[in-house]
Amino acid sequence: MIRRERRTEEIIGFALSGGGARGASQAGALKAITEAGIWPQLVAGTSAGAVNAAWLALHPHRLDKLEAIWLALRTQDVFPGNRVRLLLNFTRRGYVHAADAWESFLVQHLGNARFEETELSCAVVAVRLSDGERVVFERGELVPAIMASTAIPGVFPPYCIGGELYVDGGVLEFLPVPTLIERGATVTYAMDSSWFGPMSSEIGAVVDRCSRISARASADMVTSLPSTRGTSVHLLRPELKEFADARDFRHSAELVRAGYDQASQYLREHGSISASS
Numbered sequence: 356m357i358r359r360e361r362r363t364e365e366i367i368g369f370a371l372s373g374g375g376a377r378g379a380s381q382a383g384a385l386k387a388i389t390e391a392g393i394w395p396q397l398v399a400g401t402s403a404g405a406v407n408a409a410w411l412a413l414h415p416h417r418l419d420k421l422e423a424i425w426l427a428l429r430t431q432d433v434f435p436g437n438r439v440r441l442l443l444n445f446t447r448r449g450y451v452h453a454a455d456a457w458e459s460f461l462v463q464h465l466g467n468a469r470f471e472e473t474e475l476s477c478a479v480v481a482v483r484l485s486d487g488e489r490v491v492f493e494r495g496e497l498v499p500a501i502m503a504s505t506a507i508p509g510v511f512p513p514y515c516i517g518g519e520l521y522v523d524g525g526v527l528e529f530l531p532v533p534t535l536i537e538r539g540a541t542v543t544y545a546m547d548s549s550w551f552g553p554m555s556s557e558i559g560a561v562v563d564r565c566s567r568i569s570a571r572a573s574a575d576m577v578t579s580l581p582s583t584r585g586t587s588v589h590l591l592r593p594e595l596k597e598f599a600d601a602r603d604f605r606h607s608a609e610l611v612r613a614g615y616d617q618a619s620q621y622l623r624e625h626g627s628i629s630a631s632s
Contacts, residue, residue, distance in 0.1 A: 368397040368540030369411070370532045371404030372574060373525035374548025375507075375601025376610070378403025379425040381546045383614030384591050385411060386418050388544060391622050397540050399478040399491075399531040401524040403548070405504040406461070409497045412477035413468055424464060425607045433457045434510070434602045454502065454511045461498045468497050478538065479504050480524030480531045484513055489527045491534055510602075530574040536586050543581065546614070547574045547592040560599035589625070593617035 369388075371381050381404060394415070400408025410421045435456045470477055470493050479492040481503035492500035502514040503521035513520035528534065535543050549570035574590070581588045593613040596606045 364541065366397065366539050366541045367393065367395045368399065368535035368538070368543045369395040369408070370530055370535055370543055370545040371398070371400040371408045372530040372545075372547045372549065373402030373404055373523065373570065375403055376604045376606065377548040377595055377601060378407060379604075379607040379610035380548055380593050380595055380614030381407045382418065382422045382425050383611040383616070384546045384593070384618040385614075386422065387615045387618035387622065389415075389418060393544070393622075395475060395544075397476045397478070397535055397538055399480065399534040399538075400504070401480045401528055401531050402505050402507070404531070404546070405479040405501045405524070408477055408479065409465060409468075409473075409501055412470075412473035412475040413465070413497070415474050422611055425604075425611060428604045428607065430602055430604050431456070432460050433604070449509070450512045451510050454506070454514065457505070457511070458498065458502055461501055465497050465501075470494050470497060470500075473497075476538070478531070478534050480528050480534055481506070481514075481521040482524055482526045484520040484522060487527075489524070490521065525570065525573075528573075528577070529570045530577055532577040532581060532588060536581055536584060541586055543586065543588045545574070545578055545588055545590050546618075547571075547578075547590060548595065549574050550592050550595050552594065552597045563599055563601055566601070589621070591618050591621055 385407065398408040398412050407421065414420065433456065434452045479500040481490050481492065483490050499516050503516055504524045506512065506514045506522045508522050508526065513522050530545055530547050532543055532545050549567050551564055551567045578588045578590045595613050596609045598606055
C-alpha cells in the first residue's frame with residue numbers, strides 16, 4: 356500500500372463525487388494530488404466518482420491509464436441507443452438507457468476484481484430502493500457495486516444485488532465525505548464535479564443545471580459539517596467547461612486539464628495540506 360510520512364493519528368481520505376462525464380475532472384485532480392506526494396489510506400466514491408475511486412484503489416500507480424480511459428470514452432459506450440429506442444425504453448420501462456453496455460465496459464477494465472484485492476481501502480456509495488437507505492459497499496466484486504452506484508434514476512434501470520434494487524448513491528450522498536469520516540478519515544480531499552457557470556441559453560440545459568444546483572448544495576453541506584468533528588476537509592471544485600448534458604464525453608480532455616490545474620493551484624496556495632503540515 357502506498358504511504359507518505361505522516362503522524363500516526365493522521366488518516367487521509369479522498370472523496371470523489373458523482374457528475375457523469377464531468378467525473379473526468381477527477382482524473383486530473385488525482386494526478387495533481389498524488390504528484391504532490393499526497394496519498395490516501397481511504398477512498399470513497401459515488402456514481403462517476405465510484406469508477407475513479409475503484410481504479411485508484413486497485414491501480415494507484417496507473418492514473419495515466421485512468422486518464423486514457425476517460426479520453427477514449429464515448430457516449431455510446433455508456434449510454435447506447437437511438438432516439439426511438441430511448442423513447443421506447445422510457446415509456447415502457449421508466450428509464451432511458453439499457454445498462455448492459457456500461458456493465459460490459461466496466462468488466463473490460465476492472466474484470467472480476469474485488470474490494471478485498473485493492474491496494475487502498477475503498478468504499479462505494481449507493482441507495483437501496485426498498486427502504487431508501489444509503490448503502491456503502493466495501494466487500495465483494497467491484498463492478499456490481501459500481502453499477503449500483505451509477506444507476507441514475509430515469510437514465511439507467513435500478514441494479515439488483517442479492518435480491519435488492521439499488522440506485523445512484525448521489526440521491527443521498529453526492530460527495531461521500533460522511534462515508535470517509537465514519538471510517539476514521541482525519542483529512543479529506545473532496546473532489547467535487549458540481550461546478551456550474553453562467554446559465555446557458557439552451558432550454559435543454561435546464562435539467563442538467565438543476566441537477567448540479569442540487570449536487571452543489573449537497574456537497575457544500577457535507578463539507579461544512581466535518582469542522583465540528585475535528586476533521587479537515589479540502590474542497591476541490593474546478594471550474595468546468597459548460598455543456599448541457601452529463602452524458603456528453605466529448606469534453607474529457609478539457610475536464611481532465613481543469614481538474615489538474617485547479618488542484619495544482621489549490622496545493623500551491625495552501626501547501627500540501629494534511630494534519631502533519
